[in-house]
Amino acid sequence: MANTENIEAKLCAYVDGELDDAGRAEIEAHLAANPQHRSLMAELMKQRELLRELPRERAPEDLFESMTNQLERSVLLDGDAAPGAAPHVAGKIHRWPQVFAVAAVLLLAVGLAAVIYAVLPNQSNRTRYAVNPPSGESGSPVAVTGQAVTQPGGESALVRRGAGDRPEAKGGAGSNLMDTVGRKDLDTNDAETTMPTAVAVVPPAAPPAREIFSKSGASFDKAPADAAVMTNVFADSQLNEKLKSSPGVPDNSMLVVVSAEDPSATNQQIRAYFDNNGIAWEPLPEPMPAPLDLRDSQVVLRSRLGETRMKLKGGGEILADGQQQQPPQQQGKRAEQVQTEAFSDAAKAENEKTFSGQSQASAAAPAATPSANAADAFSGGKNMPARANAKDSGGAGINTVGGAGGAGAAAPPLEADRKGGDTAPAGAPVVKERSVDQVAAADAMRQQRESEQQQKSAPSNELSLSQPSPPPPPAAIANQPSAGVPGQQQQQAMQQQFGASAQPQMIIARQLTKQQVSALNSSIATGNRISNYSRAGETITPTTLPTALADALTLRAGLPNQAAAGASPETPLKIAKKQEDKIAEYSRRVETPALATTAPAGGVGAGTRPASAAPATGPSGGEFPVAKLDLANGAGAAGRATSGPVPATGQVTQAATVPAGAAGDERVDVVILVQPDGAGNGQQFFQEVAPNAAAADAPATTAATTTATAPAAMTAPATTTPVAK
């Protein structure tokens, strides 16, 4: 191959005439011997000449022009190059501008992200509430002293705390009974069963005083393990405003907000709970709503669910002084109407002792005849704001709490009145709309009337046309000596006078111990949403219950008749089942009654509560799951007997069972505000978010159960509680 290439190279050089003499002689000798090769060489030489004789083509003129233009462009674009710098080449693509552009975009993106991150509110600062699931799915344990739960089979379920902090039963079976309830331990198979006897129960060690008694908000970290975390974007401002304008709400009191689908029933059940447990309670008046500011022919949107026109009942024209001219057929009834009005005023004055402003209308309504009812509305406009508010409550429940319940129990004539506002009862005068002047005049009269009532020092129960009896201030009512429970007496009095629809909307129980608060929470928790607040100055700070108290939140009331109550559609538990599947599921699981007691067994503590602590019956007939704590055996009852402005009056005699060391228990005034649940009125107050897993480990209340260490041995009540399935 190399030889062939070499020969070809020599032949090529021979053709080109570049071969040296030796090579040329060699080739010539070969060509002489091979004439055909000589002719080939001749042809190649001739072919070479033919190629050389090919014409030379000139480049097109535009080639140089295009190149010249390109050069000129490069000179113009790169003409500012500094001397001495690297030579710039025309046509070279510079990458630095692109790099700078990308870097600028990235810088802007990072900066924008930083700004957004800085501007957006911190999620951890959002208002969150740890609420107790209505059906108690929380796994946090609870410590309840003095409770023995007996299963229907005669076995007493010794419910324990959670696995994380499970106390050991001491003293052997049947000797010690420390009822600590863990929600996850409510399984019947897991419950230790023992026959409760007289058990010496030492009041549990008081948990460290924390959020519930503090003025400031508490950290959310100690919430129950799987307590649902609720985010309420309206609660702070609404409650703050409500409590600011509520007289008689002491600072630093604990506010228990209960959201119930049937606020009236829940309210009554709570009061029944207080009564059954011997806890003194007082009604708190709610602030009057602001006067309506209406313009001519304005349609008042009083409910988010629909618009309703403000109209007056009565046929006559509205006079300048706020009185309405009667139609001819009503003139003869004027005197009766005025008298009825006076009676209504007296009733209202009486109502204000215990009722809130929204309840006035509902309280006065049953006592009034249809004509008097019309006259009341007609005369006044005096009660118009309250009545309108009652309509609001019944219709939407936005501003008030118990209006819906009141409406449910109202008399038929008033029922019609409340529903429509313009649906007059039979024989009522023609309904006409109120003008702005009329409303303003009515408001002025109402304000004047209130001022006159406030100036009167002594209440009067006399029916008078000129001087209706003003209501005493709530504080005076609270301090009135009463033979029984003040709230119960007042309630009974009001019910006797006005019917069952008289419901206080906001009540206060003063100087409750932690255990009482816990038991209260646990009692309310079933079927209701519950939130606890503590008030600090003008700020309502949502707080979670302390860990120990959160244990109590997980308790479910005994539900003595819960199994039977399951058939009652009005039971809050059943309502809750309808509302939330989660709650319903848990409600089905949690069937072991924990606290329900029917009668204390009596024993060491002479002052036990009456054995016939019958469950309260709400207006709907459902059984309220009252956790009938035997307060006589608890430290809370002991502390309540020794201190606090509210004496231990009522059904429970507790003086003999007061432990000496419990006198210094921390106490708090608990204000209970029952409001309609969001599901019932179209306004969703709470939005459930992810469960708070950060508070899984809630320390439980420790409770020693040895009789030797018990400063005041008390007898745990023997309870017989049916298992609610």
Next chain:
Amino acid sequence: MSSVSGAHYDEAGFPPHGGAEQSAAAGPNVLELELIKKAQHGDRGAYGKLVALYQDRLYNAILRMVGDHDEARELAQETFTRGLDKLDGFRGEASPYTWLFRIATNLAISRLRKVQRHRTFSLDRPIGGGGGRGNGGEDQASALIGRMASSDATPADELLRRERNQQVLDALGRLDAEYRAVLVMRDIEGFDYQQMADVLGLPLGTLKSRLFRARLALRDELKSYMK
């Protein structure tokens, strides 16, 4: 234009016929080296002068390789553009024209390999010395000038010459790109073996062998005409 191209080239910047040895012995011109140095320092005017100096030679060489005026023009422009872009890579080891011709050869070979076709030259296309791009007027003028210059050439001789040239171009167009390149470089452009080896990156022996084979291939293409 010829003033800057030196005495080795004619007015169009082409080497004289049969002057392959002369052009190979001449080496890079001093003026060309100065121009390209100025161009390397950013003097676009100097590079423009180089373009004006080499464009005809380079265009003609590319045209003989690719056989098409449009492609030859496009490749010539691309050659100068790349030369301007890679001006910093010129080290002065060869003449600027050799450096640019190497770029043009690579472009032409790549183009021919890409299109995978052999150019066939039109038979009726006028071919004349300095005839430009088929401009009939210029061709007639060029023919007249050539006739006046060669007073002894008869019209029959001119016709035969044209026919012969066309046959050679057609045969050249049917060759492979590599053969065309070496034939153009050696017989048309007058490169010496070393320049050709530098441009093509081949050893001298290989280059000579390829050149001999290219001539044999061209002889085969022209066999019918040669007989």
